[in-house]
Amino acid sequence: MLSISSYLALKEVWRNRGRFLLVSLVIALITLLVLFIAALGEGLGNGNREYISKLDAELVVFQAKSDFLIQASRLGRNRLLSVRRVDGVDNAGMLGTTNANLIVPADNSSLKVALLGVEPGRPGEPPVEEGQQLGTSQAKEAIIDRNTALRSKLAIGDMLTLRVTQGTDDEFYKLRVVGITGGQQYALQPSVFVPFNTWDTVRPKSEAEIGVSSDPVANVILVKLTDPSQVEQVRSLLTRQVEKVDAATIDEVIQALPGYSAQQSTLNTQGGFTLFIGILVIGGFFQIQILQKVPQIGVLKAIGTSNPIVATAAVIQIVVVTVIGVAVGGLLTFLLSLFFPPTIPIVFNGTSAAVAIIALVLIGPLGGLVSIRYAVKIEPLKALGLSS
Amino acid sequence: MTAYALETQSVIKTYNSDSGIIKAVDDVSLQIAAGEFVALVGPSGSGKTTMLSILAALLQPSSGQILLDGQDLATMSDVARVALRREKIGFTFQANNLVPYLTAVENVELMLRLNKKLDRAGRMRARELLARLGLGERLNNLPGQMSGGQQQRVAIARALIHSPSLVLADEPTASLDTERAYQVVETFAGLIHEQNRAGIMVTHDLRMCEYVDRVLQMQDGKLVKIYTDRKDILKLAKGGRHS
Structure with a gap:
């Protein structure tokens, strides 16, 4: 099943590569934005907490x-x-x-x-x-x-x-x-x-x-x-x-740094909204595409292509387009980061970048869920205009 | 009973509408032998497209029996019907016949891929079949790069490549000019006879009946007349189109 699904999915992507590349580029731009927001969050957070987080101490004693x-x-x-x-x-x-x-x-x-x-x-x-x-x-x-x-x-x-x-x-x-x-x-x-x-x-x-x-x-x-x-x-x-003293752990001190929590939650919210917009953009694109492909999917189903094959092909397509977009976006981010002066607080931390990339790769299938469901529901009779 | 490739017994298809129950297909029994090419004709609303959809395992009848190679389509599960369509039935439709991102030869090979039978011999057969249909130079063309007639011929090749028991064609000449239409149906009939398949063509255009062995005429959901005599069929073919 995987071979026929990937065959159909990849042939379509390749033969319509201009259209799919445009979607990948949109995903690349979303990736660029998400990674920069993550890096900015990391950079700002790091700039605030860097000395404290590296302290060779477990407790900080404050005036009560x-x-x-x-x-x-x-x-x-x-x-x-x-x-x-x-x-x-x-x-x-x-x-x-x-x-x-x-x-x-x-x-x-x-x-x-x-x-x-x-x-x-x-x-x-x-x-x-x-x-x-x-x-x-x-x-x-x-x-x-x-x-x-x-x-x-x-x-x-x-x-x-x-x-x-x-x-x-x-x-x-x-x-x-x-x-x-x-x-x-x-x-x-x-x-x-x-x-x-x-x-x-x-x-x-x-x-x-x-x-x-x-x-x-x-x-x-x-x-x-x-x-x-x-x-x-x-x-x-x-x-x-x-x-008359209080003692705090390093984590508590970091959370109490002026503006730290507010700053991080603002940037996390921005990142979350960007991912949400990504889901809508990808979902919208694949939904429009499925609507345009109704007769084609109808033919495929009429000649004996099963629903799992149609659904898997749609998932493969979405994953391929998303992965290409995220890879291009990641590369663009890396290239751009080389030109940023040290005064701009941008830090590409492996963990936060990996989390952002995993989230970005997942938004594709998530955004495409509705379109996949729609594809599975297409009735060949109606799609081919044979229903009375 | 299983001497026929396809046999139906008292097939009925009803729909509920505001004005009551409509019988789109009303007690149709027919038999098609292997190697026989049959035209299903009738005016609009006569039930021929509904009947074709039932025979294609795309639509469940309300009652009756449809035996294809001895298997009853009416009692099959959805999954079994999908498998049956893939393995035992070949299709051509009026339009939107081909997968637009596959070339002519890839569209034909698709049936072998779906049936997990694509091997070197299958690839050769697909090319030979397309060459026989006059598309030897168009193997790697996408549907959008071919004329309507060429696309129909690719669809015919796809309908036959996996050696199905039953080949169904829904208005295969609807979008073609007269000359192309004759060519397509003549080729189709020739291949069905040669490969010993059971073929059914739904058409408005009675002129196309010239190439069939029998004509089944439907009206108001019923099978009202069967033309078996060659003279009668040719006379009908000269009559032209149904309204």
């Missing part, structure tokens, strides 16, 4: 009632010491976050970066791919992420300049680049990692803070556990033993 918002949380060194004393905590490090402008050496333009203060050797300091880790908490050193390196053209050993507003004046700080880490974007910005005390010196301050000596205050404390499977137990201990 800060709703797991990193910027809203303030934790001093005394809390850090308390956290380190809790059973099950292997290591803990402070993380301070703020924004700064990096002066690009080539043209003196300003690049907005996330300035992250981390403790050398503690959770939060990203592993370098080139160069070395940070030296001490006071060192005038920085690790930059791959994105910062690409956009600023800074290399190991170069001096980077940060422009930061202190009170009402712009201050410039020079730090030596000692290491380059992989992609570690934070809040959709390329990142610069500096030792925690250096960060406290460099970070933007209000006029009231300037000149006032106080212990550095971090946003959150990153906690690495002795046994990662004991997350819930250690979380419970932390909230009980450390005063």
